[in-house]
Amino acid sequence: MAALLKKRALAEYSLSQSQTVVLEPVPKKLRLIKKRVPSGLDPSKCEHSTVLENDINSLDNSGQSNPEVFKLLSKIASALPASKNTESVLWKKLISLYHSNSDIAVRAKCLSILQLLKLTHADVTLMLDEIIRLISKETRPLVILTGLTVALKLAKTVSNAFLNSRLVSLAKKFIKNTDSSVKCKCLELLGSLLSFDDPSFVTDTIQFVHSYSHSHDPRVRSMSFRMMLQLHKKGAPLDLSIYSEVVKYLDDDYETVKLASIELFWTLSQTYPEELIPTPDGTEKMRLIDDAFGKICRTINDPCVQVRVLAAQLLGKMPQVGQAFLDQTLDKKLMSDMRRKRSAHERQREKVRAGEWSSGNGWADDAPKELIDADSVSLISSGAAGAFVHGLEDEYQEVRSAAVDSLCTLSMKRVDFAELALDFLVDMFNDEIEEVRLKAIDSLTKISKHIVLWEDQLEIILAAIEDTSIDIREGLHKLLAVCTLMTKNCVKICLDNLLANLKKYPQDRKSIWKCLEGVGRNHSWVILPLVPGLLSQHPFYDTPETDPEDPAYASVLILVLNGAKGCPTMKTLFDEKLIRHYHYLRDTIPQLIPDLSDVLAEAGQTQNILTNPNGTEIKIESSNGRILLKELIGKLKNSTNLSPAMSLQLHKLILKDLKRLSEVDQEISMMANFTSLYIRAQLIYTNCIRSPGWLKLSAESHNPAENSQTKSQIETLLQLCLKMQYGFSGLSPIEYAIIVQLKLRVLALQLAYIAHGSTGSALAPCQNLLEQAEIVQKYLETNGNIKPDDFTQALFLLLDSTNEPKPGTLSSKFLPYFEKYPIQLVSFSSLVKMARGSIIEPTGESDFPLKFTAGLLLGIPFDCELNDVADTSNIRIRVNYPDQQAHFIRPRSSDFRTISSDETRLLTVINVSHYAWTEPCPIFISVVFDVSEPETTKNRKLVGKNDPAYTIDLSDEKQVFVSPKAPKRNIL
DSSP, X not given: OHHHHHHHHHHHHHHHHHHOOOOOOXXXXXXXXXXXXXXXXXXXXHHHHHHHHHHHHGGGOTTOOHHHHHHHHHXXXXXXXXXXXXXXXXXXXXXXHHHHOXXXXXXXXXXXXXXXXXXXXXXXXXXXXXXXXXXXTOOOHHHHHXXXXXXXXXXXXXXXXXXXXXXXXXHHHHTTSSOHHHHXXXXXXXXXXXXXXXXXXXXXXXXXHHHGGXXXXXXXXXXXXXXXXXXXXXXXXXXXXXXXXXXXXXXXXXXXXXXXXXXXXXXXXXXXXXXXXXXXXXXXXXXXXXXXXXXXXXXXGOSSHHHHHHHHHHHTTOTTXXXXXXXXXXXXXXXXXXXXXXXXXXXXXXXXXXXSSOOXXXXXXXXXXXXXXXXXXXXXXXXXXXXXXXHHTOXXXXXHHHHHHHHHHXXXXXXXXXXXXXXXXXXXXXXXXXXXXXXXXXXXXXXXXXXXXXXXXXXXXHHGGGOSOHHHHHHHHHHHHHOOBSSHHHHHHHHHHHHHHHHHOGGGHHHHHXXXXXXXXXXXXXXXXXXXXXXXXOSSSOOOOOXXXXXXXXXHHHHHHHHHHSOGGGGGGOOHHHHHHHHHHHHHXXXXXXXXXXXXXXXXOOOEEEEOTTSOEEEEOGGGHHHHHHHHHXXXXXXXXXXXXXXXXXXXXXXXXXXXXXXXXXXXHHHXXXXXXXXXXXXXXXXXXXXXXXXXXXXXXXXXXXXXXXXXXXXXXXXXXXXXXXXXXXXXXXXXXXXXXXXXXXXXXXXXXXXXXXXSOOHHHHHHHHHHHHHHHHHHHHTTXXXXXXXXHHHHHXXXXXXXXXXXXXXXXXXXXXXXXXXXXXXXXXXXXXXXXXXXXXXXXXXXXXXXXXXXXXXXXXXXXXXXXXXXXXXXXXXXXXXXXXXXXXOOGGGXXXXXXXXXXXXXXXXXXXXXXXXXXXXXXXXXEEOHHHHOSSOGGGSOTTOGGGEEEOSOOEEEEEEEEOOOOOOO
16 A cells, blocks of 8 residues: 555656746847957957056056056056057156156056167157156155166167266266165166266276275175276276275175175286285285285185186186296195194204204293294185195085186196196096096197106096096097107007007097097107017018908007108018008098008009099099099080980990099099089989970870889989088089079979879979079079079069969979970089088997887987088988888987087987887988978978988998887786
8 A cells, every 4th residue: 555655656746847847047138249350450469459558547547556556557567568659658657657656666666667668769768868857856765776777778778978977977876875776776877877988087987986895785895896897898997006905805705795806806917917016014026916816816715616616717817927826826735733834854954953952042042932823823825825726626516627727728828837737637537527527638638739648647547548428538539649648658558548448439449540540640759669569570470460450450550650650760660461451541541541652652652543434544643633523524515416325325424433533532522422413413304304204294194104203203303402402511602503593493393293294282392382482582682693594584584474373374384494494514613512421330230139128218329420511400310110111310409519610420329119020120220411491491381291302311321130029018
């Protein structure tokens, strides 16, 4: 019964819920009105301008409290800049608010907003006059400080002598204010806006500024010293009488005062270096530069790090100081019992002079010495004693680094001081900070011509050659290459350590070879007695021949052969094997092996040989290479009357001769390569427009095989043009114009092919052609109005006459130009330089695979030398994987290290990753130049990312075997 009642109640409840009608509210109709935006304005900017105008109008509301007004001013300041009319209204509102509101914060905010307005030269003059009038009767420091700050900023933008003089007078008035910030700002204004028309007024102003160096506030004292320095840099003379006063502030309690006073003190020493001043005891006179040097040396023991750094830096800028004071900086006197400790010889001499007992000649001559007051004696050596020693032993690397720089600077100008500083710089090779060690190595390299290394010093230097940092090792290699070693034992020790270093770090081979070249060149006669031992020669037995490709043996030969250049006697020790090895190394590494034609005259002199197509050899001299190159170009110019087959054969033969000429004549090798590329581009262009596939383009008859061949030729042409444009430097403007016009012709050829011979879209190539045409036309006009060639001139006229250049219509119009205006063969005369790279590491010779977990990163050390690369921002490292994928890695700017003006080193770590492979496979690493960014300056979408057509190979590929393994699963 209960269940039946429950079921009936549930049914009635459901029925009542289903019959309930929910009345939804009727939506209210809203009428939205969109305000019309004036033409040419951005709607968001218009809305922003409206809000700003409303805020400016709210400044007239007198019912607002001061905090509300300040908040409104802050909102207006954040919304600036605005339109000219809006800012003009704001200017008037701010001046009115300044007069009507007496609150300090509001007035200061009004003045600070004035400097945010965009003003013309006349407006700035009016505003400066208004600000001077507003703050001239002000007494509150915050308003005065803000007004002077704004006035100084605006006065620097205009040069109005009358307003500047008014501001200077205003600054002299407000400098009497008790607030130190106002005093500092007034001093800054005097130092920045003072006119130098009246010398007496300038002198009085400097005296006026100097008078505030005695202020009780350290900020005012330091500002006074800085403004005196600023006025002196502008031409105001410094009075010598302030020298004795500035000395007092070298021991000031505040570091800002000490920093400013040290700089002013050094400036006085450079202004009056030869002035004689009395010594502290007044008995003698000394040069001002010597006294200042000793005083600055004293500050190198200051508790403040910044003061010590500045003192160490300024010591290196005082080369006029006497030699005795310089020598004292490296003499750290010993202190004992509040006295300078005497040597044993001095103590013994004093005992002999006094006798064992008292002589009785003087009253109480045997009495004990007087007691010394500890407060009257300084434990730190006075004057210049041990200044550099303290600096080199400082706990902060900034001080040590500055001391090393100053020590190097003074040693380069003083030979005697360089010999004393040698041991101290060598000791810095053991510093814990790599930057300090590297700076010590560079400093010793700079003063190498003044010093000679002995065995004990060489051992300390060679101990650092085992450093893990490649910068330290290469720095030491450069140091040893220019240093002078004292004995033959030093040379032998140096060679042994370098060979051990070569075995431990094979990647340092080139740096070590360069080092041994310098050692051999500087120690010819010292190496002479070492030659039999180094070459393993025996007076009676014939020793086995060593492989010249052995890096260690090649290192010894580099040392010996460079030594033979300056020692003619050494040639009597050379046998037939050594002569053969000399020829081999001379061909493989000519930059490290000198020309020993006089030494090897008996064996015959090597000559450059050029092989003709018929197999005969032509001996050429380096000076005749240009003549031969001109003759080859002349043959091509005279081949216009030949048949196409004969002309093609002649082009191939001359290209072969140019390749061989670039190999045997280093002087014109780059020019020969450049000319070869241009001739090859001309040959491909001629074959392209004469091919059957190109002739059928206008007839709309497409053959897929012929079209693919034409497409390949056009891509090759574009790559050649880009390589000539970006891969070479040193071209004259006319020669560079020839290349960019050739590239423009190729882009037009590409557009014609896509529009008539393929089904792809021609909009992007057409846009690229228009962009490049604009760039070429601008280049021709800005470089002396260079006359364009016939094809370029016709293309410019066509583009100017076309209102809406569409790809199909445009390409149809210039299609006949390709045969009508052929490429003219020109000769290049500039000394061009070809960008190239040489990968040192990885070597590509190892067959041992590098294993790593698939999906993770494998770091491969990469070392490459780049030559004649003007812009390194477009250098990329290309990694080709076995699955035909190519990854382009952009090195960081810190990975590039400039070695010389035309040589850069790329040192980085390449991170590679891949999925698991079943067996090890090689990846190929090379350096390329990505020209997609400079080619698409306006529209980056015109060229695809990592497009192979827009990459220039700079180096050969190096293979590295890698083996990504699948990650192992944990078995529980």
